[in-house]
Amino acid sequence: MVRDWTAVMPVKRLGAAKSRLRGAVPAARHRDLALAMVRDTASAVLATPAVAELLVVTDDPVAGAAVTALGARVVPDRPGAGLNEAMRHGADEVAGLGRHRVVLAGDLPALRPGQLDAALAAARPGRGFVADAAGTGTVLLAVGPGEPLDPRFGLGSAVAHAASGARPLDGDWPGLRQDVDTPADLVTVLALGAGRHTCELLRDLGLEVACVSAA
Numbered sequence: 001m002v003r004d005w006t007a008v009m010p011v012k013r014l015g016a017a018k019s020r021l022r023g024a025v026p027a028a029r030h031r032d033l034a035l036a037m038v039r040d041t042a043s044a045v046l047a048t049p050a051v052a053e054l055l056v057v058t059d060d061p062v063a064g065a066a067v068t069a070l071g072a073r074v075v076p077d078r079p080g081a082g083l084n085e086a087m088r089h090g091a092d093e094v095a096g097l098g099r100h101r102v103v104l105a106g107d108l109p110a111l112r113p114g115q116l117d118a119a120l121a122a123a124r125p126g127r128g129f130v131a132d133a134a135g136t137g138t139v140l141l142a143v144g145p146g147e148p149l150d151p152r153f154g155l156g157s158a159v160a161h162a163a164s165g166a167r168p169l170d171g172d173w174p175g176l177r178q179d180v181d182t183p184a185d186l187v188t189v190l191a192l193g194a195g196r197h198t199c200e201l202l203r204d205l206g207l208e209v210a211c212v213s214a215a
């Protein structure tokens with residue numbers, strides 16, 4: 001297996017992150033939950049055989065320190081103009097390496113390395129995306145070396161990415177597709193199984209959840 005992908009993951013400041021998820025856990029643990037999901041997503045990405053490097057775009061010092069400890073590199077959230085700009089910035093930062101690049105959300109606590117590896121294999125050649133479990137959003141956008149990322153994340157992004165010429169990637173990747181935006185998404189993750197950090201936090205709150213290892 002050749003490690004010829006660079007992954008880019010944007011992470012919002014934890015205090016502002018996951019606003020639609022508020023109420024799923026007690027308010028005092030909301031940040032911890034957002035951070036646990038970031039850690040689990042980063043761990044799974046770093047354990048993916050095809051991934052050579054993970055770049056995290058964030059201004060959050062706690063999230064930055066956590067992913068650095070896992071082996072990721074951190075750059076500031078520039079130009080500070082939202083998700084797509086943060087993704088573009090991260091992708092531009094690593095463009096010179098000449099590798100394939102993938103940007104993905106930091107709220108995928110059920111992500112398994114094998115699923116990401118399979119999606120990356122399906123993504124080449126060219127520009128492709130993986131729709132979220134609902135089919136309307138996007139969890140991942142991948143491009144070949146030198147290709148513009150042209151990210152169109154946001155409401156209805158699956159249609160927007162397809163309309164921009166990106167190829168929808170088909171595959172049975174439930175952990176990859178399951179982003180956690182709402183309390184209902186978190187309930188789905190209880191059944192799918194979460195990575196260690198999210199799992200420990202949810203168990204600490206008395207919830208029954210399967211724990212899956214990142215490897």
Ligand SMILES: Nc1nc2c(ncn2[C@@H]2O[C@H](COP(=O)(O)OP(=O)(O)OP(=O)(O)O)[C@@H](O)[C@H]2O)c(=O)[nH]1
Binds near residue numbers: 057086
């Ligand atoms: N660096 C950076 N990351 C962002 C920004 N907006 C969203 N993200 C990240 O992008 C990924 C997907 O974003 P969303 O699902 O919309 O997350 P969110 O904005 O925290 O959630 P809501 O507040 O519920 O909209 C998550 O990893 C977020 O942390 C941003 O402006 N800058």
Ligand SMILES: C=C(OP(=O)(O)O)C(=O)O
Binds near residue numbers: 138139
């Ligand atoms: C950013 C997206 O959506 P959400 O905020 O719902 O994860 C998206 O799916 O492009």
